[in-house]
Amino acid sequence: MPVKKGLFNFINDINLNSKFLMIYIFCVLVPILTVNLIFWNRISNDIKERETENYNISINRAKTDIFAILEGSVYVSNSVSSDKDLYVTMEKSFKGDSEYYEAYYDLLRDRINRCLPVYNNILQVIMYTSNDTIVSGGSYYTINQQTRNALWYKDVRSSGEKVTLYTYRDRTDDGSGNYVQYLSVLRRLNDFEGSGDKYEHVLKIDIDMNKLYNIFDREKDYLDLFLVDPKGRIVCSSGHKAEGDLSKGYTKFNDIYGSEKNINFLNSQLGTAGYLNGWNIIGIPNRNHILNESHQSNIFIAGITAFVILMSTFLILIIVRSYNYRLKKLSKHMMGVKNENFELIQIPEGKDEIGELIFSFNIMTSKINTLVNDVYKLQIKEKDLEIQRVHAELKFLQSQVEPHFLFNTLNAVMAICVKNKYTDLIDVIKYLSKIFRRLISWKEDLVTVREEISFTEMYLKIEKFRFLEKFDYKIELDEKALDFKIPKMSIQTLIENACKHGIQSIVGVGIVKIKVSQTGDFLFIDVEDNGSGIEDDKLQEIIESLRSEDDFCENVGIRNVYKRLHLYYGDEVEFNIKSEMNKGTLVHYGINKNAININKYTEGKTD
Structure with a gap:
């Protein structure tokens, strides 16, 4: 045939x-x-x-x-x-x-x-x-x-x-x-x-x-x-x-x-x-009479025709949408499986043939995901090694200054300041001492937003002491977001970049703003300055370097923050940089709260 x-x-x-x-x-x-x-x-x-x-x-x-x-x-x-x-x-x-x-x-x-x-x-x-x-x-x-x-x-x-x-x-x-x-x-x-x-x-x-x-x-x-x-x-x-x-x-x-x-x-x-x-x-x-009669009957027939067509069209659209919507969802998730995304189809399946197909697809995807996870365990170990390498980089930065020498020197200076009643210097030396102590005793790599803000604020107070009236800072906090855990120094590093590259070169008062907020399922952190800004070409270069595998490129600090966020939270992180010349720069990142609660790395990992 x-x-x-x-x-x-x-x-x-x-x-x-x-x-x-x-x-x-x-x-x-x-x-x-x-x-x-x-x-x-x-x-x-x-x-x-x-x-x-x-x-x-x-x-x-x-x-x-x-x-x-x-x-x-x-x-x-x-x-x-x-x-x-x-x-x-x-x-x-x-x-x-x-x-x-x-x-x-x-x-x-x-x-x-x-x-x-x-x-x-x-x-x-x-x-x-x-x-x-x-x-x-x-x-x-x-x-x-x-x-x-x-x-x-x-x-x-x-x-x-x-x-x-x-x-x-x-x-x-x-x-x-x-x-x-x-x-x-x-x-x-x-x-x-x-x-x-x-x-x-x-x-x-x-x-x-x-x-x-x-x-x-x-x-x-x-x-x-x-x-x-x-x-x-x-x-x-x-x-x-x-x-x-x-x-x-x-x-x-x-x-x-x-x-x-x-x-x-x-x-x-x-x-x-x-x-x-x-x-x-x-x-x-009188033709007008028969024309009126015909016109009225035409209107009646046209009305019935339009009503039947509209009703049938409406029903057809509902049926087509039922098929089309679910088939598109199925096609999209099948493409996701092709791209190693084994997300299940979270819609009412229905009891028709397409519903049975979606049900079978979800079972198949779950089994494939289980098998793939077993294969990925080796890659997870490699990720752990990557984290250890980043820790080693941090240790290298910490080891640049002899800890005992720093503490002894700071204690001697503080004793002199107390003796001579240099009150402002006493607070600054206290803050500096706490910063060094925190850097030396790294312990946990994840800290609460509250701890990170406290540490960052000590750094800001030291900067305030350095620049006096030429520097100021603002911190805006959402109390509901303070107990979520984030990578240590993921805010302080961005503040340091803002002070070093953003506001030191301007004539007026430099202002750094920190905003921590919770919206829906996301924790958002924004660090903004009113500094000199970044040229478009340079900004594009920085953004490209974040995803680079070159370990010896510039922008180590912000790249370190970006990599640690993605190591912990994967695709559940959004990271953006916006800048405008002579107006300032905004660094923004957001983390899905669900990823914070179920992240796959040990929060208590030590050096």
Whole structure:
């Protein structure tokens, strides 16, 4: 199976982060986006289907309401046309106005308007008659020449139908000259044949156009509606969009929308009654509504998609971090083993395969460390020999002055000072005597910080006596750090260097500062002076000499301190030197407290 093996080899060569990224993209991100794309497409189709259904419901609802208004008007016309008493009265020739008014108040006044409280969609009901013996007014008017010239009158005369629906525009009766739109149900009253029919009677019922506009406005969220008469003229439209200037005639629907090919019109005949032939209600879908619906669904789907992606991404990141963090730790410690650092992995291992691997690594490392320690015992002995060699160097320094000669001389000088009452000299000689005694009786190589500070302070007092006002010192101690043990003369040697190389060459007052502090798990010791400082090249040379194996290089004192610290505490020591010309030098070292407590050399080692 070379192909299969080659594929596995290719996968094995991809780093773990890239593998997780591929899993995330192809197994999480792509499926989520695909499913949501399908879901979005399905929702979009559902919205379109639902909106199409809503459009049909909207246009049918508007058609039903308008038809109800028109049917109500026709019902009123039927009621009037079937009123025989009204018909007989209107066929009567009145001898004078008084006789007409008597008939008017007795019968005619509210005769044709009695249905208006129920049918409040009707604006007014007017009966036109050729009986010129009546007095025009109220709801009754004679057919004069102006009426005969009216288009609606000509239409009802020419129509063969009993009931006609007619629209026209005419000036208002208030004298303003403004035009108004009318939609009227017209009916010729000739239902009582054989009753004489001396006169012509026409019933005109004007529909309240505001009611139609209210219906159209109610549906504007779904459709822009148009009421179109048999001639294709727009009688009424949503928001008065298409009526135009009423004084300039009608606007035809096809003149506005006839050339539109991208609009899906909903066209519905207003009714099947004869007077409604050719009357249509046309709806143009309101795209803003479907766009809003689509936008809301898109936001919803996008929100769900983002939430699912974020949650899956979050979980993937947690899982990847769990693997990646522990594998990096394992890799780092394996490199440490390569560099002979057998530190255990101190993290929660977990119970999965990587946790078992870390557990096995820790067991293996512990066993290797045990074996390596056995091998290193010989090297430890060599370290002991190195310490003895350093002790020998110290002995050599101590032996440069004959101890008994020094003590005898110092005692003789002190006796003379006491005799002559040289008080300052007495203290200095005491300090000097104690220093020499300490150097001669070396005993332990490790002393407490308290002892080292006491010894160093005696040295500082001697220096103070030498330089008087040109020298001063400051000691800042942390009481918690005074009982830790450090190599003997690891502070005094640094003070001596500061006095000798730092402050002797300056003009002003030389100041040496000692600071002992404990921070966290570290004991810190700083020796600082305000001397002439060290040039950068010279400072670099000193730092390099600290790590040099050359036993005869310069800077013996500070190198001795550095080596003794590393012999005792190994990598648990930090040692830094900072200097700035004409501002001074700071020597800093820190020791891990755990290393102080468990250092591997005998604290009581003697000469």
